[in-house]
Amino acid sequence: MGYQDQLITSESEVNEKFKSIKKSPVLLNKEAWNKRMEKRIIMDKVARKIFSLSTVFALVILGILFYRIGVQSAGWLNLKFLTGNLSIFPEKAGIYGAIIGSVWLMAVVIPVTLLLGVSTAIYLEEYAKEGKFQSFIKTNISNLAGVPSVIFGLLGLAVFRRLFGLGSSILAGGLTLSLLVLPIIVVASQEAIRAVPNFLRDGAYAMGATKWTTIRTVVLPASLPGILTGCILAISRAIGETAPLVVLGIPTLILAIPESLMSDFTALPIQIYYWTLDTVLTPEYANLAAATIVVLLVVLLLMNSIAIFIRNKFQRRY
Amino acid sequence: MLTNGGNMQSKVVYSVENLNLWYGNDQALRDINLKIEKNEVTAIIGPSGCGKSTFIKTLNRMVDNIPIVRTSGKIFYHGTDIFDKSVRLEELRTTVGMVFQKPNPFPKSIFENVVYGPKIHGIRNKKQLMQIAEESLKSAALWDEVKDRLNDNAYGLSGGQQQRLCIARSLAIQPDVLLMDEPTSALDPIATNKIEELIDELKNNYTIAIVTHSMQQAARISDKTAFFLMGELIEFGDTKKIFTTPEDKRTEDYITGRFG
Numbered sequence: 001m002g003y004q005d006q007l008i009t010s011e012s013e014v015n016e017k018f019k020s021i022k023k024s025p026v027l028l029n030k031e032a033w034n035k036r037m038e039k040r041i042i043m044d045k046v047a048r049k050i051f052s053l054s055t056v057f058a059l060v061i062l063g064i065l066f067y068r069i070g071v072q073s074a075g076w077l078n079l080k081f082l083t084g085n086l087s088i089f090p091e092k093a094g095i096y097g098a099i100i101g102s103v104w105l106m107a108v109v110i111p112v113t114l115l116l117g118v119s120t121a122i123y124l125e126e127y128a129k130e131g132k133f134q135s136f137i138k139t140n141i142s143n144l145a146g147v148p149s150v151i152f153g154l155l156g157l158a159v160f161r162r163l164f165g166l167g168s169s170i171l172a173g174g175l176t177l178s179l180l181v182l183p184i185i186v187v188a189s190q191e192a193i194r195a196v197p198n199f200l201r202d203g204a205y206a207m208g209a210t211k212w213t214t215i216r217t218v219v220l221p222a223s224l225p226g227i228l229t230g231c232i233l234a235i236s237r238a239i240g241e242t243a244p245l246v247v248l249g250i251p252t253l254i255l256a257i258p259e260s261l262m263s264d265f266t267a268l269p270i271q272i273y274y275w276t277l278d279t280v281l282t283p284e285y286a287n288l289a290a291a292t293i294v295v296l297l298v299v300l301l302l303m304n305s306i307a308i309f310i311r312n313k314f315q316r317r318y
Numbered sequence: 319m320l321t322n323g324g325n326m327q328s329k330v331v332y333s334v335e336n337l338n339l340w341y342g343n344d345q346a347l348r349d350i351n352l353k354i355e356k357n358e359v360t361a362i363i364g365p366s367g368c369g370k371s372t373f374i375k376t377l378n379r380m381v382d383n384i385p386i387v388r389t390s391g392k393i394f395y396h397g398t399d400i401f402d403k404s405v406r407l408e409e410l411r412t413t414v415g416m417v418f419q420k421p422n423p424f425p426k427s428i429f430e431n432v433v434y435g436p437k438i439h440g441i442r443n444k445k446q447l448m449q450i451a452e453e454s455l456k457s458a459a460l461w462d463e464v465k466d467r468l469n470d471n472a473y474g475l476s477g478g479q480q481q482r483l484c485i486a487r488s489l490a491i492q493p494d495v496l497l498m499d500e501p502t503s504a505l506d507p508i509a510t511n512k513i514e515e516l517i518d519e520l521k522n523n524y525t526i527a528i529v530t531h532s533m534q535q536a537a538r539i540s541d542k543t544a545f546f547l548m549g550e551l552i553e554f555g556d557t558k559k560i561f562t563t564p565e566d567k568r569t570e571d572y573i574t575g576r577f578g
């Protein structure tokens with residue numbers, strides 16, 4: 001049939017032709033729709049309220065927290081506090097040692113978790129064949145992320161402190177915290193690596209690149225932002241953890257500033273923990289704890305902003 | 319080894335013999351036999367899903383990256399069977415370059431994209447890399463457009479420029495063969511025209527196999543044409559002959575647009 005045959009010439013013909021599609025056989029009761037619409041619009045407003053109130057609730061709690069910490073730490077947070085040594089007398093106490101201890105801890109945690117975590121993620125995503133084994137490992141890593149931190153403390157106590165004889169050193173604490181946050185980095189890195197489109201890998205393979213070269217030059221740079229996000233999460237978790245360190249038996253009153261991986265140390269969350277515990281005896285310890293929390297938050301923000309800076313620098317574009 | 323075994327001067331670059339390929343249980347290529355000759359453009363045409371991409375991805379063994387793929391038959395590259403255990407994939411792919419349907423530059427600078435190949439194969443000298451970049455971009459007819467912005471991100475280029483960048487990237491490792499999978503399907507007529515002119519130019523130094531959905535393109539730029547249908551090679555021969563007096567009825571139906 002040619003095009004000409006399909007031309008429609010008169011209005012009646014149009015009606016005839018489109019009769020079948022003009023009215024659907026199912027009659028739709030628009031009136032009932034409109035009635036129910038009222039209800040749906042109200043529901044929409046209610047939903048909006050609920051969601052915004054949830055956000056406000058979280059913000060208010062956070063505000064109260066900041067307010068209390070701010071009030072309690074006011075007057076206590078000064079240069080003397082930041083640079084002084086620990087002391088049982090609140091007026092004399094400083095947390096220089098704990099700051100350095102926390103920084104040392106991160107100096108262990110960051111390289112260890114990045115190296116182990118990213119390598120594991122690369123293996124699982126790029127090398128391991130899809131199959132039972134791979135999904136078994138993947139499920140277990142996700143489960144590991146949900147294990148309570150005290151358990152990791154016990155593991156650290158048994159393995160690093162007792163078996164390896166690392167004592168209550170920075171290395172022992174750092175390795176324990178590394179185990180704790182490893183799953184976070186692995187999962188985040190896996191997701192970042194999986195998000196790299198295959199056409200980029202193909203581009204490299206088609207140039208005669210080996211698998212490792214492709215990973216090193218294409219996959220890792222493209223997934224770096226995601227990996228760093230995982231790193232931020234991991235650091236935030238590790239730097240505030242108390243339980244594993246307490247279980248490891250990290251002492252609270254250490255006067256010497258840590259100098260090497262094998263030094264004994266104390267860390268910011270440990271100080272917060274013990275000072276809070278002892279508030280019953282010495283009320284001023286509450287102020288010290290509050291001031292330490294502020295310092296911990298600032299250290300955390302500093303470390304995160306470095307990671308965010310790097311992440312933005314490598315933001316993907318494809 | 320690829321290059322010492324065979325005779326690189328031979329007129330026949332690829333000789334495909336009884337090639338079959340399966341994705342799992344689905345056969346995608348059936349008993350393919352054809353020869354690709356030096357400094358010729360071979361067009362591969364056929365309806366969607368007939369195995370064109372699969373075929374050219376077999377020529378540089380990119381199909382190896384798909385775990386479920388199985389093959390039988392032989393593909394001789396200058397006399398060496400590329401499926402032979404002694405053939406290194408990396409070596410094959412530095413000799414046989416590939417340009418993909420969708421431009422896929424790396425999220426790096428224009429310069430870094432072009433010198434990617436030479437760099438991963440060990441060239442470190444800045445001056446030499448710059449020289450390679452300039453030559454490759456010139457060969458890909460892109461130099462004038464990007465010479466002042468070599469350090470800009472490749473994703474700031476237009477689609478047509480990105481595709482020519484990918485061609486430049488392939489040329490930078492000085493392959494002998496260039497495989498192109500619908501290189502102009504994502505491009506407008508002007509960009510397409512540029513790439514067609516480029517192919518005509520490149521033909522003097524390279525052997526080219528190009529998949530295309532455009533009959534006009536095949537007729538314009540190719541010397542030989544292979545018509546695939548449902549995994550089979552229906553007809554293969556001089557482009558002129560295929561487009562004027564095809565032997566097979568199905569070829570005729572396809573190129574006159576009476577197909578499906």
Ligand SMILES: Nc1ncnc2c1ncn2[C@@H]1O[C@H](COP(=O)(O)OP(=O)(O)OP(=O)(O)O)[C@@H](O)[C@H]1O
Pocket residue numbers: 341346364365366367368369370371372373384
């Ligand atoms: N990775 C894969 N896994 C399984 N089957 C595949 C895969 N890639 C392609 N196929 C199948 O192989 C057949 C040939 O596909 P191919 O991509 O080679 O077709 P094509 O001719 O390039 O089509 P188009 O013109 O649409 O690009 C199709 O039936 C397709 O479904």
Ligand SMILES: [Mg+2]
Pocket residue numbers: 370371372499
């Ligand atoms: Mg295709």
